[in-house]
Amino acid sequence: MKMAISLVLSRLILFLTLTCLAAVSSSTTTTTTLKRHSGFLYSRTRGKCTPQFWSSRREAWPRMVPQGSTVSNVFGSRASERYRSDMTLLESRAVNEEGNVFNELLKQASAALLNSYARKGFPYSAWEVKTLMIQGLVSEYAAARLTRRFCVANDACI
Numbered sequence: 164m165k166m167a168i169s170l171v172l173s174r175l176i177l178f179l180t181l182t183c184l185a186a187v188s189s190s191t192t193t194t195t196t197l198k199r200h201s202g203f204l205y206s207r208t209r210g211k212c213t214p215q216f217w218s219s220r221r222e223a224w225p226r227m228v229p230q231g232s233t234v235s236n237v238f239g240s241r242a243s244e245r246y247r248s249d250m251t252l253l254e255s256r257a258v259n260e261e262g263n264v265f266n267e268l269l270k271q272a273s274a275a276l277l278n279s280y281a282r283k284g285f286p287y288s289a290w291e292v293k294t295l296m297i298q299g300l301v302s303e304y305a306a307a308r309l310t311r312r313f314c315v316a317n318d319a320c321i
Contacts (some may be wrong), residue, residue: 212282212320214274218256225280228252234269241297268306271313272296278320286316
């Protein structure tokens with residue numbers, strides 16, 4: 164019985180991981196394509212909680228996190244070591260360095276932070292998102308793991 168439950172859970176985790184990896188790779192493609200067809204892809208979003216949705220400006224950002232907020236002001240001095248000190252959360256959506264796990268973490272964490280303020284029932288509070296983001300900046304492994312967690316939460320959000 165325990166083996167069957169364990170097998171089902173491991174398959175579910177594998178499915179969710181693959182789904183997030185596909186979403187991350189499709190967001191990279193979307194950003195690249197966006198440069199060629201400005202505005203077109205922003206009209207098609209996957210959900211109301213994804214990084215693509217928040218960068219489309221179709222909904223006002225929560226007052227706690229204005230669009231002009233810098234990454235270092237929102238996530239702390241640790242983030243300013245990894246990213247430009249004057250980079251805004253909105254600008255972070257346009258950063259597209261293939262294979263840079265820290266940029267993907269920033270996109271997913273920014274969306275998770277906005278969701279924590281704007282969506283009731285989002286699984287992370289704003290404080291948790293900020294704390295986890297700082298922990299994710301420690302290593303590439305930690306960043307990749309946290310990116311998957313935020314991706315699952317952002318994609319599952321309604």
